[in-house]
Amino acid sequence: SAVISQKPSRDICQRGTSLTIQCQVDSQVTMMFWYRQQPGQSLTLIATANQGSEATYESGFVIDKFPISRPNLTFSTLTVSNMSPEDSSIYLCSVEIPGGGNQPQHFGDGTRLSIL
Amino acid sequence: QKEVEQDPGPLSVPEGAIVSLNCTYSNSAFQYFMWYRQYSRKGPELLMYTYSSGNKEDGRFTAQVDKSSKYISLFIRDSQPSDSATYLCASPTGAGSYQLTFGKGTKLSVIP
Numbered sequence: 361s362a363v364i365s366q367k368p369s370r371d372i373c374q375r376g377t378s379l380t381i382q383c384q385v386d387s388q389v390t391m392m393f394w395y396r397q398q399p400g401q402s403l404t405l406i407a408t409a410n411q412g413s414e415a416t417y418e419s420g421f422v423i424d425k426f427p428i429s430r431p432n433l434t435f436s437t438l439t440v441s442n443m444s445p446e447d448s449s450i451y452l453c454s455v456e457i458p459g460g461g462n463q464p465q466h467f468g469d470g471t472r473l474s475i476l
Numbered sequence: 477q478k479e480v481e482q483d484p485g486p487l488s489v490p491e492g493a494i495v496s497l498n499c500t501y502s503n504s505a506f507q508y509f510m511w512y513r514q515y516s517r518k519g520p521e522l523l524m525y526t527y528s529s530g531n532k533e534d535g536r537f538t539a540q541v542d543k544s545s546k547y548i549s550l551f552i553r554d555s556q557p558s559d560s561a562t563y564l565c566a567s568p569t570g571a572g573s574y575q576l577t578f579g580k581g582t583k584l585s586v587i588p
């Protein structure tokens with residue numbers, strides 16, 4: 361498996377501000393993913409981040425709200441823009457370890473975000 | 477109907493008990509199943525994954541898939557307090573898909 365580090369681990373933000381979450385992996389990976397985990401809800405995929413191309417967003421998520429960068433094969437950022445209390449959640453980065461076919465995803469410890 | 481249903485619990489068992497955690501799924505395209513364990517304030521940690529029907533064993537853990545009834549289970553033998561966590565089942569949306577569909581998770585407490 362890979363070591364996946366997320367920063368910050370938690371934050372409390374004011375309504376209307378933006379926060380950028382970083383995800384660093386200790387090995388090169390092709391596929392990186394961003395998820396949201398709201399209380400009492402399933403993990404939900406926000407987008408897939410591929411190096412060298414635009415992120416692919418899932419239904420219900422848009423680039424203006426959740427811009428993503430993927431400058432290289434070990435790093436990605438997710439920005440939560442113009443935050444409101446409904447954005448209070450855990451945001452998780454995951455990676456798929458190369459191995460051919462379907463490979464399981466491995467997760468970071470997440471960023472716990474509270475919006476006042 | 478949600479694509480993956482999982483009883484959220486909480487489930488409380490005495491140390492040493494056999495634990496059965498279960499999920500049902502509705503999408504016949506699901507071919508590949510995973511169980512994750514998530515401790516409080518941590519990210520999900522992959523426990524087991526399986527491609528096919530039948531059982532897969534790893535130490536005290538056994539994953540079971542019944543594709544005919546669209547039912548997946550995780551059994552924990554000789555449960556320990558360190559097994560206290562939330563257990564999530566997941567499956568890729570379809571062949572070659574990177575999108576994982578998760579259940580809501582079952583919170584397990586193993587009481588010493």
